[in-house]
Amino acid sequence: MKLLRPRPTPPPPPTPGDLLAEALDLHLDLGPRRILHGVTLPVRAGEVLALVGPNGAGKSTLLAALAADLPAAEGVVRVRGRPVREWTALELALRRAVLPQAAAVSFPFPVEDVVRMGRAPHGTSPVEDDAVVREAMAATEVGRFAGRPFSALSGGERARVALARVLAQQAPLLLLDEPTAALDLKHQELVLRICRERAEKGDAVVVVLHDLGLAAAYAHRVAVLHGGKVAADGAPEEVFTDELLSAVYDQPIEVIPHPTNGTLLVIPRRGVANL
Structure with a gap:
């Protein structure tokens, strides 16, 4: 085994x-x-x-x-x-957390799910992850479109969501x-x-x-x-x-x-x- x-x-x-x-x-x-x-x-x-x-x-x-x-x-x-x-x-x-020049997501994940990807390295509880994700979205001013598909955002909005993901990685x-x-x-x-x-x-x-x-x-x-x-x-x-x-x-x-x-x-x- x-x-x-x-x-x-x-x-x-x-x-x-x-x-x-x-x-x-x-x-x-x-x-x-x-x-x-x-x-x-x-x-x-x-x-x-x-x-x-x-x-x-x-x-x-x-x-x-x-x-x-x-x-x-x-x-x-x-x-x-x-x-x-x-x-x-x-x-x-x-x-270390990395923000590349171009933020690409292959599937139409909601913004909040994209930001939550930053929590993947951590073994923390969903409650703690939720708090970190909310804080990252608030800091980058993307919380108001948390439920929108990432693919539907403008280039600037995508860039801020990608930064929120990096911040959520802590x-x-x-x-x-x-x-x-x-x-x-x-x-x-x-x-x-x-x-x-x-x-x-x-x-x-x-x-x-x-x-x-x-x-x-x-x-x-x-x-x-x-x-x-x-x-x-x-x-x-x-x-x-x-x-x-x-x-x-x-x-x-x-x-x-x-x-x-x-x-x-x-x-x-x-x-x-x-x-």
Whole structure:
């Protein structure tokens, strides 16, 4: 008779500064092409880390490597101090939650059921699961269409439901790939506020962003990727300079403080044609 393995238990809550994941001298290939070249990046509890850079810089590839969804060609990725290949899928699911760029569900599940999928790694009671699911839907403002089929939602609504599923997973490491891409202005701000709230509660959030203004306003740290390497890593006010961003994006860029609150504004320099 085959004995069932006991369900793994969730890890203890991290304390601020704990190293929840890291890439060490990471090289990664997609087919014949090398995408990442010697990337080293720590991810610590209590911070929002934004991955920014131009298209093709390797942001999503790095996020997928941290999630253990893509294998390293060289180097190592660790979660909670152990190489990702040494964790089982269920153990990883208790330690990191992943939001991909596109949320796809093959069957017309109701929204609430999609969010409840985030509870799959846990062996908790239905009552506890219900409470977590309700909280996640309330945070992402999707509770009002809990009974609607996921397939009937708009792109922005689907993105928020997918984020609610990630929140319901209650993993201490959140890996979010362009979570604001399909969202309107209000919900872009909502998602980044959620990221900050999770970090303030002790989690680590790694988020791929194209909007440098959002990264400057909400991230504790920013890693600027360029050509598959980390061109800079640090606080936004240290990393976001006219010279660096103009070089990385091959576009003249100005970084100026907001006149009332001092938040960095990242603005492309635009020429105005004479009329």
